[in-house]
Amino acid sequence: MTERTRGPALVVGGTGGLGAAICAALVAEGRPVVFTYRSDPDKAQRQVEALGGPDRVACIRADTTRPETLDAAVARANEWCGPPQTAVFATGVHIEQPFISRTAFSAWQQVIDVELLGLIRLVDAVLPSLREAEDGNIVAITSVATASYPPGDALSAVPKAGMETLMRALAREEGRYGVRANCVAPGLMDAGLGAEFIQTMYSPEIWDQQRRRIALGRFGTAEDVAGIVAFLAGPAARYVTGQTIYADGGFRL
Ligand SMILES: NC(=O)c1ccc[n+]([C@@H]2O[C@H](COP(=O)([O-])OP(=O)(O)OC[C@H]3O[C@@H](n4cnc5c(N)ncnc54)[C@H](OP(=O)(O)O)[C@@H]3O)[C@@H](O)[C@H]2O)c1
Numbered sequence: 001m002t003e004r005t006r007g008p009a010l011v012v013g014g015t016g017g018l019g020a021a022i023c024a025a026l027v028a029e030g031r032p033v034v035f036t037y038r039s040d041p042d043k044a045q046r047q048v049e050a051l052g053g054p055d056r057v058a059c060i061r062a063d064t065t066r067p068e069t070l071d072a073a074v075a076r077a078n079e080w081c082g083p084p085q086t087a088v089f090a091t092g093v094h095i096e097q098p099f100i101s102r103t104a105f106s107a108w109q110q111v112i113d114v115e116l117l118g119l120i121r122l123v124d125a126v127l128p129s130l131r132e133a134e135d136g137n138i139v140a141i142t143s144v145a146t147a148s149y150p151p152g153d154a155l156s157a158v159p160k161a162g163m164e165t166l167m168r169a170l171a172r173e174e175g176r177y178g179v180r181a182n183c184v185a186p187g188l189m190d191a192g193l194g195a196e197f198i199q200t201m202y203s204p205e206i207w208d209q210q211r212r213r214i215a216l217g218r219f220g221t222a223e224d225v226a227g228i229v230a231f232l233a234g235p236a237a238r239y240v241t242g243q244t245i246y247a248d249g250g251f252r253l
Contacts, residue, residue: 015038022230031086078129088140119166135180138167138180144185180232214248
């Protein structure tokens, strides 16, 4: 990467299983990273230290249901290292896996507010910076469940489908300003929410069946997702926009 393309990155949900690996991949490329956390400032501070300390990484609390906190995260990046060139949305709600017939309306409201409306709020907060940057870009973490639907996963899949459409529409409208918008759709990952599912839900036999459905025969890692995010956020992807890349080991084939 050249100096011009190694701009600041803002990772929303940077303390998650996937978000933390995404922060590490961007730091490894020499990019200043500001990440957001929601619940645990001590954990976030330990993550700053683990990633090289405050010269390389900063963190700020943000809740995607509260737009002023996303404005503050963008302002923090601006003060510290300049307008973000990359924004990553890696926020997700911990869901059970209820069938739609058993899903409470309040659960729909929560996932749509945190994830779909959260991404809309992030776009609102960060778009002026992305337009200002050279090769400004945004990457949203969605899910393979928008393409290959596992029963019980609607609370995750439905907001993600809206997020993918939002990113394609943004790519179409903002290309004229040099802004790119893409998604990475993970399959079954042994990290973050996926690891929690594997440890706490269903029997080992069910997970073995799921593993056999994956062409590559294994669950993914957080790094499998993070590498694709770093690619989409960097100059090698400068002609890639409006795409969803599946990090699913061939699960949906
Ligand atoms: N891991 C997988 O197997 C997998 C597979 C397919 C799709 N995905 C999707 O990928 C995304 C990230 O998943 P993950 O596994 O990294 O989840 P995770 O480990 O649970 O991390 C979620 C992140 O989102 C943050 N967050 C939650 N609610 C928030 C809110 N209202 N405002 C701001 N931040 C909030 C969390 O902060 P706190 O920790 O402070 O609450 C955390 O940083 C999710 O949308 C998930 O559905 C994951």
